[in-house]
Amino acid sequence: MHTVDEALLADARRVLAGHAGLRFILGGAGTGKSSVCAALAARHGLEILDMDARLYGSWHGRFDAIRHPANHAWSSAVDPLAWQVALEPGAFLAFHEAATAEALDLLADELRGADPARPLVVDGGFGSVAVVARAVPASSIVCLALPPDLAATVWTGDEERRAFLDVVAGIEGQKDSVGRFLALDAEMSARMVADAHAVGVAAIERQGDEPVDLTAARVAEMLGLA
Secondary structure: OOOOOHHHHHHHHHHHOOOOOEEEEEEOOOOOHHHHHHHHHHHHOOEEEEHHHHHHHHOHHHOOOOOOHHHHHHHOOOOHHHHHHOOOHHHHHHHHHHHHHHHHHHHHHHHOOOOOOOOEEEEOOOOOHHHHOOOOOHHHEEEEEOOHHHHOOOOOOOHHHHHHHHHHHOOOOOOOHHHHHHHHHHHHHHHHHHHHHHHOOEEEEOOOOOOHHHHHHHHHHHOOOO
8 A cells, every 4th residue: 555755745844835826625526626717817816836737748747656656556557447447445545645744755846846825726636635734734735525415416427527427437457437436536536525524625516506706706705826
């Protein structure tokens, strides 16, 4: 089972602590992280750092087997999605905690030497709110959540996510791969909100009919932008 590299996290904390303009929008799938980040960027002049574009794109080839063993494990698997879906819940959550520390290391490397006052908002990409809160002040993080009725339809409510479930259904050698994936996703979303409450990170439950601008205004207030 993967564990958080404490030395790696400490290195990231030393770099990120100096970036007063850095904010994080975290949360589970479908909570509106990207939409809220776009609204914050437009209203408050923040630059968006898209973590998915980095983790699955520009950083993908930088996962070192020694320095980033968790991220290297899934990214180098024959079928990275199948590798994650095969994990048991405890191992899945532990993986995301370790992977979060490793991704913070790469974020710190990207920001090393950058203007510490540069206004930045990080769009998702980190599966553990608790680990992020060990590297940056809790006041610079907001965790978005959905009410239970909406959370239950996250993966069936739009065409793109339904198409992804079709990919999950095609995983070979895994019984009820869709059921396992949905259970793991729900487990991680619930853990993120629980950890937010535990470590003093603001958790905002977004209602389905709530306009993005209203959610962004609530987030901005929590982050001290308004």
